[in-house]
Amino acid sequence: MTAADGGTADGPAPAEEPGRPGPVTRVRIREFSGGAVRDRRDDLATEEPLEIRIRAGRHRRTVAITMRTPGHDFELAAGFLHGEGVAAPGAVASVSYCTDEDVPPEARYNTVTVRLRGERLPDLPALDRTFVTSSACGVCGSASLDALRDRCPPLPVSDGPRVSPEVLYGLPETLRRAQGVFGRTGGLHAAGLFTPDGGLVALREDVGRHNAVDKLAGWALLGERLPLAGHVLMVSGRTSYEIMQKALAAGVTTVCAVSAPSSLAVGLAREFGMTLVGFLRGERFNVYAGAGRVGP
Secondary structure (H helix, E strand, O other): OOHHHOOOOOOOOOOOOOOOOOOEEEEEEEEEEOOEEEEEEEEEEOOEEEEEEEEEOOEEEEEEEEEEOOOOHHHHHHHHHHHOOOOOOOOEEEEEEOOOOOOOHHHHHHEEEEEEOOOOOOOOHHHOOOEEOOOOOOOOOOOOHHHHHHHOOOOOOOOOOOEOHHHHHHHHHHHHHOOHHHHHHOOOEEEEEEOOOOOEEEEEEEOOHHHHHHHHHHHHHHOOOOOOOOOEEEEOOOEOHHHHHHHHHOOOOEEEEOOOEOHHHHHHHHHHOOEEEEEEEOOEEEEEEOHHHEOO
16 A cells, blocks of 8 residues: 555654644643742643544445544554454555545544445444544453454464563563653553564554554554564553454464553453463563463
């Protein structure tokens, strides 16, 4: 897919482009520190709504409205649709900011249209209602385990790379050093895609962990890099069911996080043969599922 067709030419917004939100918002604050008080400027992670629409032939539909950090919006939309089973590899014809008549000019950069190949919209349960999501929890319960089982068979233990503890120890610091916007705001999550020897392949940031994972999945989908079976996914914060679902749909076998997994995340990992690492901090971590992929 070329940039003219939507591609991934939608990274952080140029400051000079009127009406397009950027990943950082500058505000004035009053800082109290010890006995000193001063007024200064501060950088905040931007949080704005993104409406995701799909179009096929003459048909169109709004699928989701999610709160996100602007930047890599096309990847976010494509990755979200792939994770929900709406857009398989090769199904996306183009991605663009929406110019439909019902979208006011000031909302153009907060509305993305994904055009699918073919003349009809997919007939999937996931499209029975519009998802309104927050930046925190993803589309809770939108993809039932039954639907996930239909789309994603369990992963054999032989699938995916074996990763040494020494490589895992280094992932959090590599992720942190690569977070450009976090360094300015202190308020963003990140998802990073690594090689089995610890090399960083791609990183995306967002106010929502699941959005960051969607952006990575969308990057892989639009670049025809799926499945991601030969990679390790590292996320900041905790690991939820939604993150594991999105990783499974992208073919990732090993997911690591600096904090705890939820019970549903562990259950999904064990049922589908994934490796799940939590509390990856310093030279320690816990393996909650798929320990056979971790070792020398």
